[in-house]
Amino acid sequence: MSGSSRDAILSRIRHANGGRPYDPARQAVVDARLAEAPPGVIPARGQLDPEARLALFIDMATRASATVVRVSNYAAVPEAVADWLRQNNFPATLRMGADPRLAPADFGATALDVTTGASSGGDLNALSHAEGGIAETGTLMFVSGPGNPTSLNFLPENHVAVVAAGDVVGDMEALWSTVRSREGKGQMPRSVNFVTGPSRSADIEQTLLLGAHGPRALHIIVVG
Incomplete structure (x- = not known):
């Protein structure tokens, strides 16, 4: 124009x-x-006590074709990842970032072949840490950075996402407030991605196809 x-x-x-x-x-x-930056209209759906909010998040994520498991602490994450890969007959390989929140997770105690850094598209399995979860839709928020390269969210066939139970909030606006308070006013990560379930499309003849634009499978590990 x-x-x-x-x-x-x-x-x-x-x-x-x-x-x-x-x-x-x-x-x-x-x-x-x-x-x-005043918030807009906040739906009442996610305004629950923490445990009910987490239950809603898990229910909505499951409805979106994700699988969810809860573990008590980060030390239990490696075995949870290995279990899920084994149960689905996926290779025992894993590409992940260097998120400091995963420092207590000793992947060396498993049989997994773990590599770190961004994915170039040849990885079958990847793990990243979500910034938080949104209870009302079962959605995960991922922010880019060295700890969680954005390529891990989209290029591998299977995506394992770790999220802390305390970071599951009722609505999207609450997560934006968290990012703003951490980054500072006017500063944001280079990219912010919202993921609800595995990638899918029904554009061709209304036939649902998983993995159309990203991972075919999404497994969420809730810590705490």
């Missing part, structure tokens, strides 16, 4: 709602909203 066309459209909109270019009062409203 050319500048003159855009200006003409915006001019008609301003005329319709009684506005004028560079209106100080309207600009102040915009500036305040950007500065405060």
Whole structure:
């Protein structure tokens, strides 16, 4: 759209709602909203006590074709990963990042062949740590960085996601607040991805196909 066309459209909109270019009062409203980042309408669905919220998250994630297991601490994560791979007859290989939250997880105690770093597309299994979970939809939030390369979320066939029980919140807005408070106002990770279940598509003849744009399987390990 050319500048003159855009200006003409915006001019008609301003005329319709009684506005004028560079209106100080309207600009102040915009500036305040950007500065405060107020939340929108928050559904009541996820506003539950922690255990009920976690139960809703697990239920919704399962409905989205993910599998979920709970472990008491990070030390139990390696065996949980090995168990899931073995139960599904997947190779005992794993590509993962270097998230410091996984430091207590000793993968050397398992028979898994573990490599670290971003995936180039040749890995069958990957593990990453989610920033948090959203109870109302069973969704995971992943933020990019050396600890959790984004390629691990999408390129391997099978994705194992670790999330702390205390990081499962009721709604998306609560997770955005967590990221903002950690990163600082105006600073965000290079990418933020929301994942609900394994990749799927029914674009061709309305036939559901898993793994259309990413992993065929998503296994969630809830810690705590």
